[in-house]
Amino acid sequence: MNKKIKFFQSISFKIVMVFIILLLVALEIVGANFVNQLEKELVSNFKEERTLQVGFLENTLEPILLAENKADIQKSVADLITEFSGSGVIEVRVIDPNYYILGTSDNTKQSLVGRKSTDPEVQQGLLLGSSVTSQYIDPLTNDRRWKLVSPIIADNGTNDVLGVVLLETNIESVYKQINEINIIFLNASLIAGALTIILAQVISRAITKPISEMKQQTIKIAGGDYSGQLLVHGADELGQLSMAINELSNKVEEAQEITEAERRRLDSVLTHMTDGVLATDRRGKIVIINEKAQEMLGISQEAALGQSILSVLGRDTDMTLRQLLETQEEMLFDFSTVDTPLTLRGGFSLIQRETGFISGIVCVLHDVTEQEKIERERKAFVSNVSHELRTPLTSMRSYLEALSDGAWKDPEIAPRFLSVTQEETSRMIRMIQDLLELSRMDSGKSNLQPELTNINKLFDHVLDRFDMMLKSEAYVDKHYAIKRDFTHREIWVDADTDKMMQVLDNILNNAIKYSPDGGTITCRLMETHNLVVMSISDQGLGIPKKDLPHVFDRFFRVDKARARSMGGTGLGLAISKEVIQHHGGKIWAESTEGKGTTFYISLPYVPYEEGDWE
CATH class of the missing domain: 3.30.565.10 (Histidine kinase-like ATPase, C-terminal domain)
Incomplete structure (x- = not known):
């Protein structure tokens, strides 16, 4: 059946999708890793640069904070941090060990000079004597800001904390730079994706064209046309497959002629058969099964064709095809169920060519359920009746022999022996009457x-x-x-x-x-x-x-x-x-x-x- 394949079900579509998925996965892995590393590097460089600036400021502030003339400290600090500038620097503050603000670079916040700082990072830096960093979002501008609080340590051997430097910078520019790089990477990915689709389409066409030709040829073979031959495009796997299909076409044509001859012969044999008949190929696979055999075995023709005859007959576990070919004896097959008894007798014969080559097996099935049932019941009946009669007869014989040997003269033993003999006789009479009653019921005469x-x-x-x-x-x-x-x-x-x-x-x-x-x-x-x-x-x-x-x-x-x-x-x-x-x-x-x-x-x-x- 030449059913039209939708585009999204075709191999071309699948090849293109595989290329795109592989590209997307590669770009995702490379891009994510590149962007992540780039972001870390840019942010790290920004912070290191700001840290170096603060370190330079600390070295400049140290002698000022150690000076004995405290009155000039605020002026010196103010002059120093006013000149301090840098990329993204928003504000610089200097706070003494008592939390008092000595100076700020923001002209709008000069009123804070001389007041105590309430900044928790400043308090933490003064208490621990170590740097404190934090990053937050400015609620007014939504820009990212990075804060650095670094202690000023005396270099006179006492390691006293002389104060801290608070640096607040705008780090948003770094992230904007990263976003611009992401956009560039995305545009490059889209261009690479478009080129991949074009390349994948070209490759898929080179693969699917020979496959399409093979499909058309196999459809012709299935329809019985073996005249066409595939064009071999190359010496690769597809080329070898094309040659294999050409060779298959020739062999199928030969096999079809042989099969048709065998089928005509077998059909002529089956025409007047009333028993179940199965025929197989030389491998024991069923190729013909008549309606009677389907009815006997409870299997459809579609399910039986191609199955092993031993499997269909339920003998695949205890017998091989070679043993069947060698013996060719009649066998009984029991297909009885809880509700339906069924016993079949199968006779086997070989289908041989003039050269002696065995090309198949014919099995003729006879329903012998009733005969087997009658035979079993007959054997069981004879066995049971013989057993039931033997026991009382043996007992009677023993007592009669005893009486014959002189026990009849004993007034005590003789009546007891005769009573037992009478009881056994009555028992046999009852059994015979019961058997006659059952016989009448079986024959339908017991109205x-x-x-x-x-x-x-x-x-x-x-x-x-x-x-x-x-x-x-x-x-x-x-x-x-x-x-x-x-x-x-x-x-x-x-x-x-x-x-x-x-x-x-x-x-x-x-x-x-x-x-x-x-x-x-x-x-x-x-x-x-x-x-x-x-x-x-x-x-x-x-x-x-x-x-x-x-x-x-x-x-x-x-x-x-x-x-x-x-x-x-x-x-x-x-x-x-x-x-x-x-x-x-x-x-x-x-x-x-x-x-x-x-x-x-x-x-x-x-x-x-x-x-x-x-």
């Missing part, structure tokens, strides 16, 4: 006979039977209690009464089996706006978290030894789940280890009002 049922009374009836059972001799040493927590509103549900009683019996039997002596079984009945929910909670050991998702699986037992000793078949909860699902409801369990388990049953219902019965 429900729903009728409008008062679920409150049905649940009460089942609990009443268990209350009577807990009072029988079999539980005389146990102290179980059943607690009821029902809604006061009567709830009517379309349900098969016998099947629902079978479900409640299964759950309550389990609750009693696994409840500790003295435990309480809590049964609740509640309603929502469109569901009735029954729950049965025990105070047993609970179900481990890892086992909770499997409690409704066929033949699954959390505590296999205990469940088998209590006569369980491992099918009760599986049957209960099938019954509830046939009613359009749900059954699930929640458990905390060490605290107990709660089974929930929810059934859909439509609330009935009294007017509905009329």
Whole structure:
């Protein structure tokens, strides 16, 4: 797609901007450093010059201040500082050690002579015997002023402070000079910037012209036109790139012819294929994927093309392309998710030229999810049934052999052995009946006979039977209690009464089996706006978290030894789940280890009002 590039997005613009930015950065660094150093140098020179003038004045004032005739000091000082002048000097004052002003060069301030000075810098200079400097802004003129207070030290060996000289100068001229230099530097920078833009534009054109030609040529190649050739402008990197593009054009043309021939052959193979088909190049990168394969693998054609076939099939971590080429065996690929099982069987074959050169791989995918599921269920069923039947049969065989060996003659042992044999027989009969019931449900032959049922009374009836059972001799040493927590509103549900009683019996039997002596079984009945929910909670050991998702699986037992000793078949909860699902409801369990388990049953219902019965 030959999309027009805006100027500010072009390489020319970027090159010019790079040059300008580099120039600005360089000028900023050089200029800031130059101006800063210049300012320091000019200010320093100004202050040194004023300091030398004050030093000369101090040397002249020293013998005057040491003279014994004090009456002539003020006149001598006045005559001396009147003649004192210098660049920017505003005023010169001389103050004695007692803070009295001996003289000033400002004619407008002669009235201050003989008065005490209140200037804090003067006081500081006299107290410390050292120079004091300060800079401030004149509030009237807004000019910068620099003040120097320098002590006059006696040169007679006593180092007494004879007074101080206060010099006040206008330093604004120095800063004006610096500003003029800044303006000159700014003008020079603007001229340099303009020249840089012109130079950068010339350089960018020399670079972008060959690039533009390369772009046009690559667009032609992308459109299938391989006839054009780039003009090589030089032997630099751009020239080498131009030669590389010319060579690429020739090779792409050859490759395109080969690819089209291969594609036509593969398309003819895929025309009547109903299974998933993937084809790769010699590097194992997918070049063809039909719609069935996209549907099976859950991937679009755009995402699959160019990807490694091993990566798409999820085998890139445990297998290499070389191993795939060498084995060419059928493999199973499991793409199952939590909600959707999916197992694919892939068959591989090589695409070879007459010379034997391998130019690609073809993979044909078959959906074998149902076959694998049936095979797993068959193996699991045979294993579970064999295991469940072997245990009672082995037990019966042992007891029957004992009876055959003469135990039938013992009046005490024989009845007990026969009783155990009868119990094991009954257990096998129950398991066979449960298996037949599940088989009928799986085949859809177990038809429900729903009728409008008062679920409150049905649940009460089942609990009443268990209350009577807990009072029988079999539980005389146990102290179980059943607690009821029902809604006061009567709830009517379309349900098969016998099947629902079978479900409640299964759950309550389990609750009693696994409840500790003295435990309480809590049964609740509640309603929502469109569901009735029954729950049965025990105070047993609970179900481990890892086992909770499997409690409704066929033949699954959390505590296999205990469940088998209590006569369980491992099918009760599986049957209960099938019954509830046939009613359009749900059954699930929640458990905390060490605290107990709660089974929930929810059934859909439509609330009935009294007017509905009329």
